Amino acid sequence: MEFMTMRRFPPFLLSLPILAGCAGSPGWVNPALPQQRWDADLAVCRHEAEDSLGPSAYVEPGTERTSNPMQMVDQARNAKRYDALIGACMTDKGYHRAK
Numbered sequence: 001m002e003f004m005t006m007r008r009f010p011p012f013l014l015s016l017p018i019l020a021g022c023a024g025s026p027g028w029v030n031p032a033l034p035q036q037r038w039d040a041d042l043a044v045c046r047h048e049a050e051d052s053l054g055p056s057a058y059v060e061p062g063t064e065r066t067s068n069p070m071q072m073v074d075q076a077r078n079a080k081r082y083d084a085l086i087g088a089c090m091t092d093k094g095y096h097r098a099k
Helices: 002-008 011-022 037-051 071-093
Strands: none
Touching: 037 071
16 A cells, blocks of 8 residues: 555655755855956866766756656765755855855
8 A cells, every 4th residue: 555655655755855945046155356256266276076976876856757766866976966965165265154
């Protein structure tokens, strides 16, 4: 009976918490640097995070659809790791999260 319930559960609903977490994330600021540099530094940090994770580890939320629960878990883990790598990089550059 449990199996039948899980089968009817739409797989895309499992990704909603991931997407919700990404939707409201604040940007990065560093008052000591000109604002034009912020985007460039963020692009560098994103590139370094992608290099660290490997070519196919991080998938932008919403770009790949899957109903495989294990792939969804892997994507969620990789998204968290990607965000953590970017956070560490931006913090090292003197940035902090905007409020």
